[in-house]
Amino acid sequence: xxxxxxxxxxxxxxxxxxxxxxxxxxxxxxxxxxxxxxxxxxxxxxxxxxxxxxxxxxxxxxxxxxxxxxxxxxxxxxxxxxxxxxxxxxxxxxxxxxxxxxxxxxxxxxxxxxxxxxxxxxxxxxxxxxxxxxxxxxxxxxxxxxxxxxxxxxxxxxxxxxxxxxxxxxxxxxxxxxxxxxxxxxxxxxxxxxxxxxxxxxxxxxxxxxxxxxxxxxxxxxxxxxxxxxxxxxxxxxxxxxxxxxxxxxxxxxxxxxxxxxxxxxxxxxxxxxx
Amino acid sequence: xxxxxxxxxxxxxxxxxxxxxxxxxxxxxxxxxxxxxxxxxxxxxxxxxxxxxxxxxxxxxxxxxxxxxxxxxxxxxxxxxxxxxxxxxxxxxxxxxxxxxxxxxxxxxxxxxxxxxxxxxxxxxxxxxxxxxxxxxxxxxxxxxxxxxxxxxxxxxxxxxxxxxxxxxxxxxxxxxxxxxxxxxxxxxxxxxxxxxxxxxxxxxxxxxxxxxxxxxxxxxxxxxxxxxxxxxxxxxxxxxxxxxxxxxxxxxxxxxxxxxxxxxxxxxxxxxxxxxxxxxxxxxxxxxxxxxxxxxxxxxxxxxxxxxxxxxxxxxxxxxxxxxxxxxxxxxxxxxxxxxxxxxxxxxxxxxxxxxxxxxxxxxxxxxxxxxxxxxxxxxxxxxxxxxxxxxxxxxxxxxxxxxxxxxxxxxxxxxxxxxxxx
Numbered sequence: 001x002x003x004x005x006x007x008x009x010x011x012x013x014x015x016x017x018x019x020x021x022x023x024x025x026x027x028x029x030x031x032x033x034x035x036x037x038x039x040x041x042x043x044x045x046x047x048x049x050x051x052x053x054x055x056x057x058x059x060x061x062x063x064x065x066x067x068x069x070x071x072x073x074x075x076x077x078x079x080x081x082x083x084x085x086x087x088x089x090x091x092x093x094x095x096x097x098x099x100x101x102x103x104x105x106x107x108x109x110x111x112x113x114x115x116x117x118x119x120x121x122x123x124x125x126x127x128x129x130x131x132x133x134x135x136x137x138x139x140x141x142x143x144x145x146x147x148x149x150x151x152x153x154x155x156x157x158x159x160x161x162x163x164x165x166x167x168x169x170x171x172x173x174x175x176x177x178x179x180x181x182x183x184x185x186x187x188x189x190x191x192x193x194x195x196x197x198x199x200x201x202x203x204x205x206x207x208x209x210x211x212x213x214x215x216x217x218x219x220x221x222x223x224x225x226x227x228x229x230x231x232x233x234x235x236x237x238x239x240x241x242x243x244x245x246x247x248x249x250x251x252x253x254x255x256x257x258x259x260x261x262x263x264x265x266x267x268x269x270x271x272x273x274x275x
Numbered sequence: 276x277x278x279x280x281x282x283x284x285x286x287x288x289x290x291x292x293x294x295x296x297x298x299x300x301x302x303x304x305x306x307x308x309x310x311x312x313x314x315x316x317x318x319x320x321x322x323x324x325x326x327x328x329x330x331x332x333x334x335x336x337x338x339x340x341x342x343x344x345x346x347x348x349x350x351x352x353x354x355x356x357x358x359x360x361x362x363x364x365x366x367x368x369x370x371x372x373x374x375x376x377x378x379x380x381x382x383x384x385x386x387x388x389x390x391x392x393x394x395x396x397x398x399x400x401x402x403x404x405x406x407x408x409x410x411x412x413x414x415x416x417x418x419x420x421x422x423x424x425x426x427x428x429x430x431x432x433x434x435x436x437x438x439x440x441x442x443x444x445x446x447x448x449x450x451x452x453x454x455x456x457x458x459x460x461x462x463x464x465x466x467x468x469x470x471x472x473x474x475x476x477x478x479x480x481x482x483x484x485x486x487x488x489x490x491x492x493x494x495x496x497x498x499x500x501x502x503x504x505x506x507x508x509x510x511x512x513x514x515x516x517x518x519x520x521x522x523x524x525x526x527x528x529x530x531x532x533x534x535x536x537x538x539x540x541x542x543x544x545x546x547x548x549x550x551x552x553x554x555x556x557x558x559x560x561x562x563x564x565x566x567x568x569x570x571x572x573x574x575x576x577x578x579x580x581x582x583x584x585x586x587x588x589x590x591x592x593x594x595x596x597x598x599x600x601x602x603x604x605x606x607x608x609x610x611x612x613x614x615x616x617x618x619x620x621x622x623x624x625x626x627x628x629x630x631x632x633x634x635x636x637x638x639x640x641x642x643x644x645x646x647x648x649x650x651x652x653x654x655x656x657x658x659x660x661x662x663x664x665x666x667x668x669x670x671x672x673x674x675x676x677x678x679x680x681x682x683x684x685x686x687x688x689x690x691x692x693x694x695x696x697x698x699x
Contacts, residue, residue, distance in 0.1 A: 028428055156449060156570055175452035176547060239544045243568040 003056075005049040006108045012042035013077075013101050020093035024172050032090035039081055039093065046074045049108060061107075068133065070107025073100045075130075075137035079189055083141070083182050089174045092182070095144055124204040131197030136257070138190025139229070143254035145183040146247040152176055153244045180243070183250055184236055187229050194229075198222050217264045224260070228253045278411065280370035281344050281362065282322075282329030285384045288361035296351050298323035300401060306330070306350050307407040314343055318409040320402040320416060322377070324394045326384050331374060333411045340366070371415065371606065375599045378423035380433060387432035387588050387595075392423040414609060422602035429598060432591040435584035439577040440470035442584070443551040444478050446577075447519045450549050450570060458482040460517035462510065462530060464492035467523040467553050472500050475519075484517075486510045488524070511535050515542035520550040522558035533560045540566055551577065611680040615671040618684045621693045623664055630656050 019035030022028075050061050050070060061067035077100045084090055152173055174182075198219070232253060236246035283296055298306060303321035310316040315335040322329045330347060334340065344364045348355060365373050373382070378395045380387040399416040402408050408416070427433050436442040444454075451457050459475050461468050464487040475483055486505040487493035497504035505513060514520065514535060524530050531550075536559075540548065547568045552559040555574060564571040634653065641649055667687065674680035687693070 026429070026431075027434060152449075156446070157564075173449065175448060176450045178452045240567070242545045243547060245567075 002108045003049070003052040005045050005052045006104075009042055009045040009049045009104065010101070010108075012038050012045055013097060013104060016042055017094065017097035017101060020090065020097055024091055024094045027172050035093055036081070036084060036090055039077060039097070043074065043077050043081060046070075046077070046104065049104075050074060053108065066107045066110055068107075069103045071130070072133050072137055072140075073103030073107060075134045076100055076103070076140055079134070079138050079141050079186060082189075083185055086185065087178055087182050089178050089182065091172050091174050092145065092148065092179075095148060096141065099140070099144070122204070122208075124200055124207070128197050128201040128204055131193045131200065135190045135194035135197055138186050138188075138193060139225075139254050139257060142183045142186040142190065142250050145179050145186060146250040146254075148174070149176060149179040149183065149247040150244060150251065152179065153247070176243070180236070180247070183247065184233060187233055187250065191226065191229050191233070194222065194226060198226075218261075221257075221260045221264055225253075225257055228256065277317075277334050278331070278367050278370045278415065279334050279340060279343060280329060280331050280365040280373055281347050282327060283347075283358075283361045283363065284327035284329070284382070287363060292353070292357065292361055293326065293328065295353055296328040296347060297325075298328060302350075303398075303401065304405050304407075306346075307402060307405065309350070310343070310346060311407065314346060315339075316343065318412040319407045320399055320412055322395060322398040324391065327377070329377075331370065331412060331415070333409065340364075368607075371603055372599070374415065374419045375422050375603055378419040379426040379595055379599055380423070381426075381592065381595060381599075385437050386585070387437075387591070389427065389433050392420065392427065395423065396420050410613070411610070415606060418602055418606040422599050425598050425602070426595045430591045430594045432588055432595050435587055437581055437584055437588070438470060438474075439553060439574060439581060440467065440474045442577045442580045443471060443519075443521065443553075443572070444474040446551070446570075446572060446580075447475075447549050448478070450547050451518060454478050454480040456481055457518040458484075458516055459519035459521065460484045460486065460505070460510070460513060461521045461523075462486050462558065463521075463523040463525075463554070464489070464496040465523055465525070468521070469496060469500075471521045471523070471551070471553070472496065472502060476500055476502070480519075484513065511539075514539040518546070518548060520548060520559075521553065522551070523553035524558050526554065526558060527556060529558055529560045530554075531559045531563075533563045533566075536560075536563045536566055536569065540569060553577070607681075611674075611684070612672075614684050615668075615674075615680055618687050618693065619664060619668045619671065622667070622687065622691055623660070625691055625693060626660050626664070627657070630660055 016035050016038035019031055019038055023032040023035055050067075053067060053070070054061055057064070057067070059067075061071040076096065080093070080096045080100075084093065153176060156176070202219075232246065232249050235241035235249070241249070283293065285293065288296070298321050303323060306321055307319040310319045310330070310332060316332040317335050318333040320331045322331065328347070332343065334343060344362065345355075347353075347362065348358055374395075376382045378392055380389070380391050383391050395416070399408070399412075399420065403413065436445045447454060447457070447459075454475065457480060459480055459482070461471055461475075461483065464485060468485065468487075472483060472485060483500075483502040484505040485493045485497045485500075485502055486507050486509075487496070488507050490504075490506065493504045493507075496502075514531070515538075517539075520531070522531060536548075536550075545568050547570065550559055550563070550569065550571045552571065553574045557573060559571060561571075563569060634656065641652065644652075671680060671683055671687075674683055
């Protein structure tokens with residue numbers, strides 16, 4: 001059952017979304033600041049909503065799909081907030097918040113897992129999972145930023161016509177350079193988190209099970225993802241790949257991540273023993 | 276109300292006439308002093324920009340409005356026949372509305388221009404500093420400035436670029452964001468190039484070069500704006516450094532070829548480049564638009580953007596007017612409140628003077644009374660007067676709306692002849 005923190009969080013996220021959209025149309029800095037403040041407060045309350053849920057199910061948020069989605073939404077919002085404050089670019093909030101709200105709604109209002117006790121796995125495992133979720137939140141945000149980049153690039157390349165230059169929000173979109181830097185920043189966060197998360201997972205497996213299963217499809221997929229995003233980071237600031245091609249690469253890589261994880265989780269989940 | 280406006284602007288007067296009727300800081304102060312000392316004006320603000328010369332004032336009871344209207348041409352020694360209907364005058368509500376529209380940029384040549392608000396603020400500051408303003412113009416100008424600020428922040432009236440040059444700069448910001456870390460190369464030294472240079476400088480671009488086939492022209496433009504001049508022959512070599520390339524050269528053939536841009540983009544390692552081709556015929560080879568990370572805009576594209584922005588700005592006018600109406604209502608409510616107090620004071624003075632006269636007329640009838648009794652009669656009649664004034668004073672204060680209040684003040688003033696010469 002969603003508790004009071006969930007309702008407060010939802011209200012704050014919705015307020016933040018409304019303010020981000022208003023900022024996109026009005027361009028008023030104050031509106032942008034209020035949107036950021038509402039998001040920060042929403043994040044704060046979301047933490048307690050996660051805690052509330054954990055108390056209810058007597059388990060960590062990532063123990064079931066819905067909790068994982070809520071945690072994913074929280075981390076996505078957290079990374080976005082960090083990037084927004086670093087790059088002073090609030091106009092992306094209007095695109096990120098719907099995703100965060102949907103994840104939060106699914107995580108908090110869909111599925112009511114019965115209170116159950118889960119197996120105690122320790123702090124290392126918790127960090128392993130949380131960092132992995134953080135990594136995917138970073139990649140998801142990079143995907144979103146790259147998609148906006150591609151739309152913006154396409155828009156700037158089109159001949160001006162009454163239809164495509166009339167909307168006031170068009171003048172508030174973040175610049176291409178900013179989108180590119182934010183996407184790279186987001187991928188960097190994701191890569192660091194993924195390396196740390198995978199490292200902790202391997203260490204935890206070795207520590208508790210006294211073995212390392214490198215043929216685990218999830219470990220292999222992780223290595224492929226690391227290679228792809230590493231390649232993106234290297235190529236995106238160079239010659240022929242800079243700009244739209246890099247953005248397309250980033251977006252496609254994320255789709256590949258989703259696809260491969262779907263395959264691994266649906267058909268090969270028995271190999272990754274802790275899901 | 277006693278607010279008056281006299282002036283001329285871009286709609287009513289030619290540039291030549293506007294130039295003759297313009298005020299600088301010194302002449303504005305002199306005009307203001309003259310109006311207050313010899314023309315029975317109590318408060319004065321002179322607003323003078325390249326598009327308008329206007330005098331806002333609060334006139335005294337004895338002022339002749341016709342004479343005030345004649346002041347502006349007289350001050351500038353402009354013969355009346357040259358005015359040819361250029362001069363306009365507005366009073367009270369119309370004058371207030373005019374000032375609010377001016378401050379909001381609704382009366383500007385370029386709808387929604389930003390500069391006018393600063394110019395109104397500056398004109399008011401100067402007048403206030405020289406002691407030419409009083410409570411009414413202080414409140415009026417502060418309200419108009421507040422209204423102008425609200426229109427700028429709450430509507431899209433001033434948000435979109437309205438010239439090809441400023442639209443180009445905004446496009447550059449759409450690609451690069453803050454221009455403080457970027458460089459631009461401007462080819463040509465004509466009027467369009469000048470506008471572009473001015474716009475880029477205002478947006479704080481890191482480095483700006485100007486290059487023209489006539490070296491002296493480029494040097495003169497560069498010197499005027501404090502930017503760098505580049506020898507035309509070196510242009511193709513420096514092309515790779517420019518994040519923004521602007522070309523407005525009069526040339527039958529393109530001055531920037533596809534091959535030059537291919538080389539420049541390779542040297543830039545495909546970092547984005549924005550090219551604004553403002554020349555007619557085109558200065559940049561059209562097939563360059565297919566180059567990767569190269570954004571090419573022609574003059575027609577920018578003109579189309581400006582046209583869309585003009586339409587969008589016009590759509591914002593009703594919203595801006597709604598804001599102005601709110602702000603004007605606030606000012607008028609304040610003014611009406613002030614008027615109510617003034618009307619009651621005037622009525623008190625008028626009736627008190629009548630009371631004294633009646634007492635004096637009947638002084639002989641009270642001759643047999645001692646000084647204490649006469650004092651008591653004086654006090655009683657004064658108290659009776661205050662008692663009689665309580666009801667109208669309270670009704671004026673608690674009028675349902677400022678419009679009712681103004682109407683009641685007008686009735687009161689009319690019934691008791693408070694605005695007539697005879698104050699007795």
